[in-house]
Amino acid sequence: MIYLIYDHHLNLNEWFVLALIIGGFSVIYYLPKFFPIITMIYGLLVGPFLGLVFDHSLAVPPVDLYDVGDDSKYELFDLLSYMMYSPFGYLFIYFYEKFHLKGLMNVLYILFWTILSIALEWVCVEVGVFHYKNGYRLAYSIPVYLFILSEHLFVFQYFFRKLHQRS
Known part of the structure; x- marks a missing residue:
């Protein structure tokens, strides 16, 4: 494995992650609440959990994409970056329920x-949050997001x- 350094400073990629986290949680804060607490917790934790699972499946050796x-x-900031997925996971189920989709x-x-998701990942690549290697391309993320x-x-x-419908 080759150790690569892309940057040494707090700059656009970190500020972008912080803006996503703060902006996402601000949106959630101001939305009307209609989920039971357990559903809210699920919605907020599923994004970071899935991000960690897939990043540690695809972004570490031997795959290392x-x-x-x-x-x-x-790094420590990489752990913080998983929090940007938290509002995403919550908003996904929030609007699904709000619009009563079937x-x-x-x-x-x-x-x-x-x-x-693809659009957001593209921006993350552009600002330096993600760095593709070993032939990885944005299009390869489509089946991952669909799954x-x-x-x-x-x-x-x-x-x-069912919990949400009972409350």
Whole structure:
């Protein structure tokens, strides 16, 4: 494994991550609350959990398709960067419930959020949050997002939706 250093300073990539975290949690704070606390916790924790699982599956040796942050080694700020996924996971189920989606709309909703995820990942690459290597391309993330979002929706529907409807 080759150790790569992309940056040494607090700059655009860190500020972008902090802005996503602060902006995302601000949006959540001001949205009307209608989930039970356990559903809120699920929505806020599923994003960082899935981010960690997939990053540590795809971004570490032997696969090693991209780096997160300023260098190839895992840093403290990399751990903080997983918090940017927290509002994303919550907002995904929030708007799903708010719009009462069913049937084919589930597929369209997942496709919409996949496009949104790809756009956000592209920005993250541009500002230096992610650094692709070993031939990885943005398009390779599409099946990952389709899987993650489908699984997220399945788990929500199976375990949490009934809780939300009872409250």
